[in-house]
Each structure stands twice: as structure tokens, then as C-alpha cells.
Amino acid sequence: MSRLALVTGAARGIGRAVVDELLAREYRVIATARAAEQLAALEDEIDSPALEVGLLDIEAPDVPHRVEGLLGDRALSLLVLNAARFAPWDETVGSADLSQARAVVETNLFGSWAVVQAALPALRRARGTIIGVGSGAGSHGDPRFGLANGGAASYAVSKAALHALLHKLSSEVAGDGIQVHVADPGLTATSPGMEEFGARPVPDGARSILAPLDGHAAPGVLTRDGAPLPW
Template sequence: MIETALVTGAGRGIGKEVARQLAERGMRVWVTARTREAAAAAATEVGGEPLVLDVTDPASIDGAAAAVADLDVLVNNAASYPDWGATALTADLDELEAAWRTNVVGPWLVTRAFVPALRRSPNPRIVTVTSGSGSHGDEQFGLSSGPAMTPYAVTKAAANAWTRKLAAELPDMRVNAVDPGLTATAPGMAEMGARPVPEGAASVVWAAVLDQDGPTGGFFRDGVPHPW
């Protein structure tokens, strides 16, 4: 039986590569983006099916959910990246609210909408792409690493916490948060030591293809537990 996956924010970057890797594994993949053009272009490139889904728009979420009858894997990948230099005292709070809407409320709304379809699967998995910046134990980019990236880090810490609570509510599903690590999704990032996009995406795919005996309620990077 062919499994079905849906990836949010799959128009580019890690999301598109996750969709590609899942399609290469033989899955039917819904490749979502905020516009029809972006979804169609990415779907053609990776071998998936396009679907318009804006995680900040409840009407768009409901429309996408109505188009997907059955689902085995939901990958909450769409993300917003506020000013990396912003601190607790200097952050633009309008930017923070926009990031909160995308990084926390977005996956919350999307997951609620798609849980009915996931319940039809014999092995449903939910993967939320978060970040080591929201970790207390990530020495390089975590919450104790310094004052920068505060808005982004706070939203990802919240996404981690939400994922843990969701896993407790859905014991019949594999529900995990995944840090893809610093990944070269923008110009200049490779020079900063970021790893290639396929490597970051593979960290996410690991959780998307777990079997029924796989872990749930965890935070992982490359299949290894990551500190909360």
C-alpha cells in the first residue's frame, strides 16, 4: 500500500528536499506552498502533487484538508525567520507576532485540521521541524548561547513544547520534533559551516518514516535524541 505524506512549506529549501526524499521512497507526497505557482513548480521538480496551503490562513488550511482524504505522514515544516540579530529588548514585536503565527500557531492549526485523515492510517506520523535554537542544551545555538535570535528561538522552544504535549494526547501516533541542524538554505550559509540541504532534510525524513515501534514525544537530530 502506497503511503501518503504532506509537507508544509515545501516550495523551497528543506521542505522541498524532504518532499523529494519521501517521493523517492515511493510515497505519494502533497507538496504545499502558499501560492499555486510555487506549489506546482516544486511538485513538478520533486515528483509530488501540488497543493496550496498557507499555514497562517485558516481558510487555506481547511481547503487543503478537504482535498486530502487519507494521510500517513504530516511534516510541519513551514517557518518564519525573524531578524537573526534581534534580542529580547531590541526585537520588532510585529515580526515576533508574525513568526509566532507561522512557527507555533501554524502547525497547531494544520495538525488539528489533518488529524482526522491521519487517524485513518495504520501508522500515522507527525513531524514538526524545529531548531536547536529552542533547546536548553544546544551549546552552539541554544537558549543559553547568547542574546541573539531571541524571537526565533522562543518560537522554536514553544514548538518543541507543543509537540511534546501533542504526543501525550495522541499516543497512537508517532509525534516528534526534529532539528535539521544548521542547513545551507540561503546564500552564505555554507561558508558559516551549514551542511547541505539533503543532509538537513534527511534528519526530518528519519522521523517521517518511523515504524509503529518507533519513538514518540521526542526531540531529535539525525535520529539521535537532542536535549530539550
Template sequence: MPQNEHLTTSRATVSGTATTALITGAARGIGLEVARQLALTGVRVLITARDSRQAAEAASPIEGVEPLPVDLDVTDPTAVEAAVEALIARAGRLDILINNAAASPDRTDTATGADLGAAADVLQVNLFGAWRMTQALLPLLRASDHPRIVNVGSGAGSHADERFGLSLMGGSAATHAVSKAALNAFTAVLAAELADTPVIVNVVCPGVTATAPGAEHLGARPVEASAPGVVWAATLPDDGPRGGFFRDFHPLCW
């Protein structure tokens, strides 16, 4: 099935007001492309970055995409609180939260050799950043008729990924893998807790994506090919899957 057939405009308006999404870490790369594609469905998209000026520059040429005017470091509770206040002031609602902010993986670290201070910093972004944003924004999401949470994960945090799974790669990129496995676990327990609510929670691996110059020559695909799976999870119908791990619309084991 063509990728664009998975996208939907059925929830582009809720009670006459534009459905609103917030994407963290979206001044470039996969986050920005998800914002662009999600806006094409009619969703009002607000993007954040640690530097709000970068978010503003990135959003400027894209119709339907706006910057949130705060410097959002998802590891900083004060910054998260400021982002919530700015979101309420600008949009007054939230229907979709996409936890995309992530630390760049160190491909060389291993479980035995990792700097645990640096590893803790990665977990603060990849796991606790998504956790913190979810806790802070859940009250707004609960007020939505069709709330969705999408955590952007990685096959590196699974046993099932045939290229980058936990038991592959000789144990390299250990911190990245552990943090993404933890994000899968967080998604599962959060979805279980919210099973009797309208809030649908899933984690999506966008695949190996060319977010840095030269990456495509190493087998990474362009962001345009990786974003639709995230957009799909953000626009699921009310009877859509919950607590799953997906890539390109298909479930993955983890």
C-alpha cells in the same frame, strides 16, 4: 551508520494504497529535499507553499512529488481548510504530516528590543501554524494505520544545543528561539495526549542548513545532509519514539 540505512520502505503501501505525506512550506530548501528523499521510499508526497505555482514548479521534476493546488498560508484558517479539502479530493487520505513551514529568523532581534507585533507574526507561523495544521488534519491521520507527525524544529529552541541554544548567542534571534522552544513544548503535549493512539509525534532539528545562497560558507551543510533525519522520523516503525526532539536520528535535550 550510513544515512540511507535509516530510511525505510516498509510502510510504502498501506492496505494496497500508497502511503501519503503532506509537507508544508516545501517549495524549496529543506522541505523540498525532504519531499524528494521521502518519495524515494515509495511514499506519495504532496507539497504546499504560500504560492501554489511555486510548489508546482518545484514538484514538476521530482518523481513521486505532487503540488497541492492551493495557496497555503498556515496562519490563515480559511487557507488551511481549503488545503484539507484539496487533499481529500486528490488523495483521500493522509498518513504523514510534516509541519515544515517557518518564518525566516531575524538574527538581530533580542527579547528587550523585539517588535512584539513582528514576534507575534513569527509565532503565528512557527507555533500556531503547525498547531492549526495538526488540528485540521488529525481526523485524516487517525484513519491511517501508521500515522506520523513531524514538526521541523531548531536547536535554537533548546538549552542543549552547543552552538545556538537558548542561553547562547547573546540572546540574539530571540523570537526565533522562543517560537522553536514553544514548538518543542507543543510536540511534547501533543504526543502525551496521543500516547494511546497510533499517531507518533516528534520534532526534528535538521541542523544548520544551507537554504540561502552563501550559507555553506558560513558553516551550513547542504540540504541533502539535513533531510534524512526528518525522513527517518516520518517513517518510524510503530514502536518508534514519541514526543522526542532529535537531530540526525539522535535525541536532543531541550
């Protein structure tokens, strides 16, 4: 039986590339997104019996019900937490609209947290792996876009909080045989014009996210391309 993976925010960009990479690695993949039309387009584009799709809005209160419905009593080998909300690049701590900032943190931290809680029983059945999509924006180790230098304040803070959450989780579930990783895709060309800032192709970002599966990263560590990135 093939290994089962669930990917949030899987309809486009890095999430879609992660789905392609996992299918190439012979996973059975549950690709989730918040809109039915996105999932229909994904099914049209990917003709594979190993692909399942499911509606999952990580901002919605029905996350536990949705995740449990998608997984049933199956064992989950891999959970990829990719879904996220972004913030304007020119947002600063001093200028941020706090209602919008709260929405970013609610999605990126608490939305992912809700998915993790709902998926843990299935992950325990498989002694599975969690990979959270982190960001250099939420670290002290990225000299260009990190906490000391970059913009998009609420996004950076939310990713730093996600890093901390998953680091905490890693120690909690180690006894269950579950590995928890945080992987940064690096600056990736998910929007027009990003190449001008040195962004790399989306498939490269997806491979960076999945690099912990190759056994080169310790659990609980933030990585980029499989190499540690200082918190």
C-alpha cells in the same frame, strides 16, 4: 496503495528536499506552499505521478478548509510541519519589534497547530506519524545556537513553543496510534553564505528530519540525525 504524506512549506529549501526524499521512499506526497507559482515550478521540476501539490498558507484563516480539501476522506500516513517564518539573526528579547515577533510566533506555533488540528482525522485513519521541524535554536542542548547562546529571539522562542506543543500532543494521541516527533535538521545551507558558518547540505538536513521514520527515535523526543537533543 502507497503511503500518503503532506508536507508544508515544500516548495524550496529543506521542504523541497523532504519531498524528494519521501518520493524516493515511495510515498505519495502532497507538497504544499503559499504561492501558486512556487507550486507550478515544483511540478515542472519533479515529474512524478506520486506528487500532488496544493495551496496552503499556514498563516491564513482558511487552513482547516484547505487541509480538509487536500486530504478528503483519505488516510494520512505522515504529516511534516516544515513551513516557518524566520527572524533577523541580530534580534534580541530586549530589542525585538514585537509586531514582527508576534508574526513569527503566530506562524511557527499557531500556524502549525492549525494544520495539526485539521489533519488529525486523516492521521487517525492511518495511525500515522507527525514530524515537526524543530530547531536547536529553541533548545537548551545546542551549545552554539541554542536558547542560551543564539540570536533570532522570536524564532528561538517560537521553536521552543513548537517543541512543547508537539511533546504535549504526543501524549494526547498515543492512544490513537499516532506517533509525534520533533526533528532538528541542524544548521543547513538554505541561504547563500551559510556554508561559512559550517552549514551542511540541504539533503542532509532533510534526512535528519525524516530519521524518526527509521525507528530510532522515541515519540515526543527532540532529535537531530535520529539522536536525542536535550530540550
